[in-house]
Amino acid sequence: MAFRLTSRRLADARRNVAHRVTALFEHVRHSLGLRLALQFASLFTAAMMVVALALSFLVVRSLSVAVEGELRASGAVFDRLWQQRAEELSGTGETLARDFGFRAAVATGDEATMRSALDNMRGRAKVAGAFILGIDGRIHGLVDAVSRADAAGLWDALDQGRTGGVAILGGKALQLVAAPILAPQLNGWLVLADDIDQRRMRLLEQLSAVPLHAGVLVRQSGRWRAMTNGFEEKAAAGSGAFSEAKDPGQLFSLEGPQGGALALARPIPTLDPGRQALLLLTYPKHLAYAQQRWLLGALALLTLLGLAVVVAVTWRAAGRIIRPLERLDEAAARIADGASERVEVRGQDELARLGHTFNRMAGEIEERERRITHLAFNDTLTGLPNRAMFHEELGRQLRGCASGDGLAIHCLDLDNFKATNDTLGHPAGDALLMATAERLTRVAQGHFVARLSGDEFVVIQRLDGNREAAGRLARAMLEALARTLPIDGHTVQSSVSIGIALFPQDGEDASKLMSSADLALYRAKDNGRGNYAYFEEALNERAQHRRQVEADLHEAIQTGQFKLVFQPQLDLASGAISAFEALIRWQHPVHGLVSPLDFIPVAEETGLIVPIGAWVIHEACREAARWPDEIRIAVNVSSIQFYHSGLAQTVVQALAASGLAAGRLEIELTESVFLEGDDKTHATLHSLRQLGVRTALDDFGTGYSSLSYLQSFPFDKLKIDQSFIRNLLTQPGAIAVVRAIIDLATALGMTTTAEGVEEPDQLAELKRQGCATVQGYLFSRPIAAQAVPAFIQQNGGLLRAPQVAQRRKAASQAR
Numbered sequence: 001m002a003f004r005l006t007s008r009r010l011a012d013a014r015r016n017v018a019h020r021v022t023a024l025f026e027h028v029r030h031s032l033g034l035r036l037a038l039q040f041a042s043l044f045t046a047a048m049m050v051v052a053l054a055l056s057f058l059v060v061r062s063l064s065v066a067v068e069g070e071l072r073a074s075g076a077v078f079d080r081l082w083q084q085r086a087e088e089l090s091g092t093g094e095t096l097a098r099d100f101g102f103r104a105a106v107a108t109g110d111e112a113t114m115r116s117a118l119d120n121m122r123g124r125a126k127v128a129g130a131f132i133l134g135i136d137g138r139i140h141g142l143v144d145a146v147s148r149a150d151a152a153g154l155w156d157a158l159d160q161g162r163t164g165g166v167a168i169l170g171g172k173a174l175q176l177v178a179a180p181i182l183a184p185q186l187n188g189w190l191v192l193a194d195d196i197d198q199r200r201m202r203l204l205e206q207l208s209a210v211p212l213h214a215g216v217l218v219r220q221s222g223r224w225r226a227m228t229n230g231f232e233e234k235a236a237a238g239s240g241a242f243s244e245a246k247d248p249g250q251l252f253s254l255e256g257p258q259g260g261a262l263a264l265a266r267p268i269p270t271l272d273p274g275r276q277a278l279l280l281l282t283y284p285k286h287l288a289y290a291q292q293r294w295l296l297g298a299l300a301l302l303t304l305l306g307l308a309v310v311v312a313v314t315w316r317a318a319g320r321i322i323r324p325l326e327r328l329d330e331a332a333a334r335i336a337d338g339a340s341e342r343v344e345v346r347g348q349d350e351l352a353r354l355g356h357t358f359n360r361m362a363g364e365i366e367e368r369e370r371r372i373t374h375l376a377f378n379d380t381l382t383g384l385p386n387r388a389m390f391h392e393e394l395g396r397q398l399r400g401c402a403s404g405d406g407l408a409i410h411c412l413d414l415d416n417f418k419a420t421n422d423t424l425g426h427p428a429g430d431a432l433l434m435a436t437a438e439r440l441t442r443v444a445q446g447h448f449v450a451r452l453s454g455d456e457f458v459v460i461q462r463l464d465g466n467r468e469a470a471g472r473l474a475r476a477m478l479e480a481l482a483r484t485l486p487i488d489g490h491t492v493q494s495s496v497s498i499g500i501a502l503f504p505q506d507g508e509d510a511s512k513l514m515s516s517a518d519l520a521l522y523r524a525k526d527n528g529r530g531n532y533a534y535f536e537e538a539l540n541e542r543a544q545h546r547r548q549v550e551a552d553l554h555e556a557i558q559t560g561q562f563k564l565v566f567q568p569q570l571d572l573a574s575g576a577i578s579a580f581e582a583l584i585r586w587q588h589p590v591h592g593l594v595s596p597l598d599f600i601p602v603a604e605e606t607g608l609i610v611p612i613g614a615w616v617i618h619e620a621c622r623e624a625a626r627w628p629d630e631i632r633i634a635v636n637v638s639s640i641q642f643y644h645s646g647l648a649q650t651v652v653q654a655l656a657a658s659g660l661a662a663g664r665l666e667i668e669l670t671e672s673v674f675l676e677g678d679d680k681t682h683a684t685l686h687s688l689r690q691l692g693v694r695t696a697l698d699d700f701g702t703g704y705s706s707l708s709y710l711q712s713f714p715f716d717k718l719k720i721d722q723s724f725i726r727n728l729l730t731q732p733g734a735i736a737v738v739r740a741i742i743d744l745a746t747a748l749g750m751t752t753t754a755e756g757v758e759e760p761d762q763l764a765e766l767k768r769q770g771c772a773t774v775q776g777y778l779f780s781r782p783i784a785a786q787a788v789p790a791f792i793q794q795n796g797g798l799l800r801a802p803q804v805a806q807r808r809k810a811a812s813q814a815r
Contacts, residue, residue, distance in 0.1 A: 216280070477498065
């Protein structure tokens with residue numbers, strides 16, 4: 001189907017080119033005949049032309065004065081309408097910008113509240129769009145295609161005090177009005193955008209007493225561009241007149257392919273002082289000068305009668321020039337029908353050169369068609385069939401697949417391709433893709449191989465009733481693609497993961513088959529990568545469950561279904577409560593309490609962990625602000641949230657909103673944050689350190705830890721994972737490992753916290769080894785926020801030995 005559509009487009013393009021060439025030749029033919037006739041009739045028509053010019057000058061002079069007055073009046077009306085709309089938008093924007101709830105939403109980054117407020121305001125103000133330009137340069141709101149460059153340009157204008165005028169956003173001219181958002185400092189700008197569209201111009205035209213045409217032009221890159229339909233030709237024709245006009249209200253003339261017009265250009269205020277915008281009002285000359293038509297018609301009739309004789313004589317002589325053009329016309333028509341055509345060229349005159357140009361153009365059209373056909377169905381980098389050709393081929397094979405034969409769809413994805421691109425550069429990544437395509441084509445010879453996009457390839461295999469053939473081909477591809485590759489002086493170890501879907505059992509159409517193969521590919525990657533997996537119905541059920549969890553998480557964020565519980569940490573030297581760790585819980589309205597192990601991975605994959613994590617930081621700081629000053633709050637931060645650019649800003653806003661001292665907040669990070677790269681990691685860690693926030697390395701010793709992490713950035717605390725504490729008294733060498741971690745932390749000036757302490761003997765051993773703080777069920781399970789002040793008061797800030805024994809007994813009974 002895709003091939004037929006492309007072929008039809010190519011045929012239409014050829015016919016369009018041929019028709020244009022034919023029209024050009026027709027015009028040239030008549031122009032040549034007319035030019036010869038005029039040469040012989042020039043003396044006859046000289047007197048008639050002088051009379052016609054004199055009458056035309058007088059009529060045009062008188063009519064121009066009247067038209068100018070009408071155009072000036074219409075321009076003044078537009079000025080009033082423009083100012084009225086700007087005042088209306090400014091008042092609406094300032095009202096919302098001063099709203100306390102809206103300012104709070106902007107300050108806290110509450111995207112949902114901001115969008116709701118903007119949507120309501122846009123409906124009331126009847127504007128095309130509304131958005132917020134934050135102090136960080138980001139765009140929030142309801143306008144698409146606003147690039148970073150657009151945002152930077154708006155900031156420059158707003159900083160200069162220009163809060164209203166024309167601006168270009170996403171290539172579209174809009175009337176913008178901005179209002180500052182103060183809380184009390186400047187948090188950003190609320191920007192309202194109103195279309196300068198055809199409807200607005202038609203309203204202005206209807207208010208005029210004459211049939212004028214109105215449009216808006218903007219000067220970009222030294223050229224005038226039309227921002228309303230129908231004014232593209234006027235923008236090109238009048239570019240010189242706009243630049244040379246000294247008086248903004250000066251009447252001038254526009255000439256274009258569709259006829260001339262009298263025009264008046266009035267400046268429109270812009271946000272960018274270096275950019276010009278004009279309201280262009282035009283009055284077609286054929287309407288303005290209708291009164292002179294009868295005079296010119298009479299003169300034309302007399303002139304035509306005299307010229308008829310001259311034309312009849314000269315037309316015969318012109319035939320010898322026109323006949324070669326007719327041959328070109330016939331050749332162009334045959335090209336339109338799909339033929340490969342050339343014309344015979346004789347002589348060296350202008351017509352001969354035109355014939356040579358025609359032949360060259362016909363050859364270029366044929367070559368361009370071949371290239372377009374190739375590009376439409378082939379990947380430019382690897383030369384393999386692309387996605388369009390793959391779907392065409394898959395549909396063909398599905399239609400031709402006999403009952404019982406079956407097909408296998410192998411969906412391949414390179415493992416760690418992004419790392420190769422990031423470390424060795426895009427040229428190395430392209431080289432890896434080309435090498436992969438070459439090996440894949442060789443090992444899957446006889447099967448259809450295509451590159452869909454990026455590092456994703458696909459193979460269609462006809463099984464002929466043998467399902468095992470799919471596994472054999474998958475293993476062969478894994479082996480061929482798992483070998484090392486020399487790329488740009490580097491040795492790259494490549495591997496792929498393969499998902500396999502079988503027809504008809506895994507899907508009876510192309511869409512279902514590809515969906516099944518994708519799910520199988522995800523399973524292969526989850527199983528460790530570098531292997532293959534078949535589709536199973538359980539994968540579809542798992543995907544549906546994951547999508548449901550994601551949807552429920554969105555609702556949970558909006559409806560406030562999350563809550564925090566707090567587990568105390570105790571200082572072993574003094575027995576005092578030194579901190580509480582904030583732990584998130586999800587109270588689902590249907591499923592009840594959902595384990596973080598079930599929803600945190602989904603939140604991290606979808607990016608929802610960022611707003612959830614921001615809520616945790618704000619809520620934890622708010623609760624901790626009510627505790628004694630010597631007690632800190634520890635908050636876990638996901639690696640996804642850690643690398644989000646707004647983490648430091650979230651911490652600043654949470655501390656400011658709660659009034660909590662920065663030194664009382666402790667951010668707990670796992671060692672996975674070091675996997676993305678040192679530069680960004682260190683920049684974020686140092687920004688937290690500069691705020692005065694403490695940092696702790698959580699689950700130390702269970703992941704990818706190395707001394708280089710601790711040497712490159714000194715954490716305030718190491719948290720010993722509970723797996724070491726659980727086996728502290730039973731597994732040989734466990735005490736030595738814990739002692740080594742404590743000695744390492746002490747040598748680097750860090751404190752230590754042991755997690756998961758449940759036995760008094762564990763507590764005694766940790767104290768002997770010099771551990772600083774502990775937490776676990778021996779002392780307390782996580783407790784609700786409202787119970788924390790009573791817990792602190794009940795224990796007097798201290799933990800005594802009888803209380804430990806009592807809590808141990810309670811914890812044992814609870815288990």
